[in-house]
Amino acid sequence: MVSSDTSSLRTRRSVLAACGTAMLAGCSDILAPDSPPPSIECTHTTYDWPMYGYDAARTSHVRSHDLPVAAEASRFSQTGTHTGGGSADAPPVVHDGVAYIAGSVRIEARDIETGARLWESEPEDGIETSPVLACGTVYVSTVNETLAFDPEDGTELWRADVGTHFGVSSSPVAVGDTVYVVGVGVTALDAETGTKRWHAQIEHSALGIAIGDHIYVGAGSNGSGEVAAFTRDGDDLWRTTAAGQVYSATSVVGDTVYAISKTGVLTALAVADGSVRWEASVEHGINEPPAVANGRIVVSAGNEKRTMAFNAATGNRLWTFETGVSTGAPVITGDRVLATGANTGIHxxxxxxxxxxxxxxxxxxxSQPVIAGRRLFYRGWDVSDVFVIEP
Structure with missing residues (x-):
């Protein structure tokens, strides 16, 4: 969220919180909805939690944080039907005291201190991915479109007819002045205007994207799959089927890309040519990228029960911990790992x-736990709303 006047931004948020869901009817004279929408300008900003997997490389590695000590969680947001669950398919992104949540019925912003809804927008089709914060803007990919919103009041700034059809691991990525979206191939959009810069086709369904020096896409369909690498200009770099059916984003650190197959193999690939450096056995049914930091890789339990850690250089297993079934990517923060179990909690x-x-x-x-403001946010499993553990 880019602002040269923090006090002005806080005042505006206070107005939005007071207006609540009826803000357009009760506060139109304050918000001036007929004023021209602000332009998007891509300047560097550090966000609290800007995208799924924390960064564009999907490392799920954040600096050391103070974590809450409370033992209970409360519902933070219900962005589906007003009376039932099944609302959100992905965790939120968070910055400067505001959480941005994409659900099946609406996209919304909420104050993390009070829980007050600051604004909302109802898309025309479904969402299964997390938003992205970049260029002072909130970007959201639906099934058929990618949209840009003003983070202060939810004004729609542009929309592009490029969507993503799969789960949270295919959440879009923003790097510099470009938003990357995967679905039927990978598409690069100008973050300021929504203009399509290039599109690259992939043989299999694109199920996840990570960006280091280049762009890496995990794909899988009909019993086979691949990892495809592209330059930032969309040119083919290499493609390999060595990693098998990859049903999640990869993670990339330094000169290595880490991919997990649906059938339970963690593969380390050289970023230069996609050659296999090592392989290790993990649990089956993993649809989330690993967390990678300081020479260690942590992989969720997937459809089985064991979270595992490996040496990033050799693939040697370091330890295992039984979490039970997990549908959330791990997070490494400082010298700690946050690992989830659908029915056992956050460890x-x-x-x-x-x-x-x-x-x-x-x-x-x-889902993966999101750390921000001494809180943990996560998507529920069988009810799918967003919950919070607070200080």
């Missing part, structure tokens, strides 16, 4: 040993 593990140092024994954890 804080020592990244070196795998020993548990803290535990939130909560049910229905359905």
């Amino acid at each position: 804080v593990l020592d990244v070196g040993t795998g020993n548990r140092v803290h535990h939130w024994p909560i049910e229905n954890v359905g």
Whole structure:
């Protein structure tokens, strides 16, 4: 969220919170909806939690944070039907005291301190991905479109007819002045205007994207799959089927891309040519990228029960921890790992040993935990709303 006047931004948020869901009817004279929408200008900003997997490389590695000590979670947002669950398919993104959530019925912004809804927008089709914060803008990909919103009041700034059809791992990525969207191939959009810069076709269904020096796409369909690498200009770099059916984004650190197959193999690929550096056995049914930091890789339990850590250079297994079924990517923060179990909660593990140092024994954890403002946000599993563990 780019602003040269923080006090003005806070005042505007206070007005929005007071207006609530009826803001257009009750506060039109304050918000001046007929004024021209602000332009998008891509300047560097550091966000609290800007996208799925935290960064464009999908490392799920954040600096050390103070974590809440509370043992209970409360519902933070319900962005589907007004009376039922099944609303959000992905965790939120967070910055400067505001959480941005994309659900099946609406996109909304909420104050993380009060829970007040600041604005909302109802898309024309479904959403299964997390938003992206970049260029002082909120970007959201629906099934058929990608849209840009003003983070202060939800004004729609542009929309492009490029969507994504799959789960949270295919959430869009923003780097510099470009938003990358995967679905039927990979498309690069100008972040300021929504103009399509290029599109690259992929043989299989594109199921996840990560960006380092180049662009890496995990894909899988009909019993086969690939990892495809492209330059930032959309030119083919290499493609390999060595990693098998990749049903998630990859993670990339340095000169290595890490991909997980649906059938339970973690593969380290050279960024230069896609050649295999090593392979390791993991659990089956993993649809989330691994967390990577400081020479270690942590992989979720998927449809089985064990979260695992490996040496990033050799692939040697370092430890395992039994979380039960997990549909959330791990997070590495400082010397800790946050690992989820759908029915066992969120486990804080020592990244070196795998020993548990803290535990939130909560049910229905359905996504990667998002750390911001001494809070943990996550999507529920069987109810799919967004929940929060607060200080």
